[in-house]
Amino acid sequence: MKKFIQDDFLLQTDYAKELYHNFAKNQPIIDFHSHLPVNEIAENKNFANLTKIWIQGDHYKWRAMRALGIEEKYITGNATDEEKFQKWAETVPYSLRNPLYHWTHLELSRYFGIDELLDAKSASDIYRDCNKQLENPDFSSQNLIRRMNVEVVCTTDDPLDDLRYHSQLAESDYSVNVLPTFRPDGLIDIEKVDFIDYLNTLSKITGIEITDFDSLKEVIRKRVDYFHENGCRLSDHGLSHAHGVEYTEDQVNTILSLRLGEKSISKKEVAIYKTAILNILGQLYHEKNWVMQLHLGPIRNTNKAILKKVGIDAGVDSIGDYQHAEQLASLLNQLNMNDSLPKTILYNSNPSDNEVFATMAGNFTGEGIKSKVQFGAAWWFLDQKQGIENQLNTLSNIGLLSCSVGMLTDSRSLLSLPRHEYFRRVLCNMLGNDLKEGLLPNDIEWIGKIVEDITYKNAKTFFQLPNAVKNS
Structure with missing residues (x-):
């Protein structure tokens, strides 16, 4: 039987083949969002x-x-x-x-x-x-990553993490730069039953007792500083939807005091607290020149029987149907009005939100920054050929495809890095079809440059990651 994965897999035109093989195939990989187990990488398992x-x-x-x-x-x-x-x-x-x-x-x-x-x-x-x-x-884990021509991998890390494995890798001669990403869901989710335990652990780590909003802000800054010292340049937030309600610090102080006293708080108070924390975090990210990633829209752990048997991340999550536009616009506007909107990537889990997120990204720009707020790559359930094409088409129609920072794996598997190749083939095939149909000028060199930008160069410029390449 003829082999299935051939050199021209997914490439339907001669233009697509030329774009992929000459401009995309050999670009290094910056995998700027993954859930790879950093301990397994550090231990070279x-x-x-x-x-x-x-x-x-x-x-x-x-x-x-x-x-x-x-x-x-x-x-x-x-x-x-x-x-x-x-x-x-x-x-x-x-x-x-x-x-x-x-x-x-x-x-x-x-x-x-x-x-x-x-x-x-x-x-x-x-x-x-x-x-x-x-x-x-x-x-071994390190060699599996290296053989895919990977330059940078960003893992996903809780503010509680001591980052010892990242430090171990930074001090080694490993040629791939493995950097942490700040994922502070635990300190945002005030409604969760383990919230107080989480803050108590943060207090122990930082040596700062959390008694009010000011002390919480001090703790957050200390952990952001620590992550920055260890090479972190991105944050990530897994939220059902953004929060952008009006608030005062006195309100936040009262809400936090109630929760620390194990008193109940309302949904409105939850939204006020989350908005305030997202603003504080956004300001710190802007100060540090980090990129803020907002992954919005899923419903998690829907099958409680499987959750009880297997635990979280068991494969029983779904696409949600939240209304994002108003709250997302408000959050980004609050940060922007305070001149503290960081570079941001917006990811939607519901395909019906493609246009909403693409138009939202175009509302907030920055001088000298290509697409300061990005409509991020197709994510989770949308990370497939049709979903990638839909995301690329929406971005092309509403924003500038040429400014995209490209693909990520969002994966826990060390064997998932060929998903970058998959994305690159889909991208080149779309552009090749446009060339064939006369929708783009027959200028392979220019379109090839755009392909190089999307698959590597835009990300390298946008993230400004430290020590992007180390000597092996």
């Missing part, structure tokens, strides 16, 4: 088998397997790793037209040189072959 590196923790695969009716013991349960892999292999042929089908075979090809289709019959041989390769030091 070798994995015992393909299940542990490829299926364990991958809720995309878990969802597909559950949809096929596979028992949970073969997904997150006590089945052997080989049995779990076999069940995944049986699932793959049924995932046609799901992005998992493309990703699976792209990853097998790029990391393991396997071009055979994965199914129930090929599973055993592929499992043995990959496991044998994983024994080789070339397949």
Whole structure:
């Protein structure tokens, strides 16, 4: 059988092939948002088998397997790793037209040189072959990242984290720059049952007792400073929606005092507190020249039975249908009016919000900065061929595609980096089709420059990351 992942995979025209192979393919990767386990990178871990590196923790695969009716013991349960892999292999042929089908075979090809289709019959041989390769030091966590021509990886890190693994990597001779990202959801989510415990831990780490809004602001600044010293230049927020209500500091003080006293607070008071914290954080990000990422719109942990059995990030989240425009506009405007709006990337989980987010991004600009507020790449459920095309088309129609900072993996899997290749192929194919139809001038050099910008150069300029390349 002719191999599925070929050199011109997804490239439908000669123009697309030229754009991809000459301008996109060899660009370094800046993966500016991921959930890669930094401890496994720092320890340069070798994995015992393909299940542990490829299926364990991958809720995309878990969802597909559950949809096929596979028992949970073969997904997150006590089945052997080989049995779990076999069940995944049986699932793959049924995932046609799901992005998992493309990703699976792209990853097998790029990391393991396997071009055979994965199914129930090929599973055993592929499992043995990959496991044998994983024994080789070339397949350690650091080498798997390095072989994908990665320049920078940004992980996702709680303000409570001591960042010791990032420090370990920074002091090593590892050529890929692995940087932390500040993810302060724990101190924003005042309504959560563990909020007070979270603040108490922050107090212990910083040596500052949190008794009011002023002391909380001092703690936040101290942690932002610490992250900055350790190379952090991005923050990330996972919110159902933005918060931009009017507030005074006296109101915030009262609300925080009530919560610290374990008193109940209203939904309106929750919104006031969250707005205030987002403003404080935004001001600090602007001061530090960080980029603020807002991931908005999902409903998380909807299946409480699975949540109880497996825990969070189990693959039972969904697209939400929140109204974003008014509150998002207000938050960005509050920061902008105070001259403290940081560079920002907006990500929507609901495709119906594409135009809302794209127009919102265009409202707030900065002199000397290409697209200071970005309409971010297709995210989560939208991170597939059609979703990527829709995002690129919306950005092209409403903003400037040429200013985009491109793709990210948002993944927990060390084998997910070919998703950058996937994005680049989709981008080049779209532009190639436009060239073929006469919608763009036949100027490959100029359009190729735009491709280079989107796939690498814009991100390098936008994020201004420290020590972007180290000597190995």
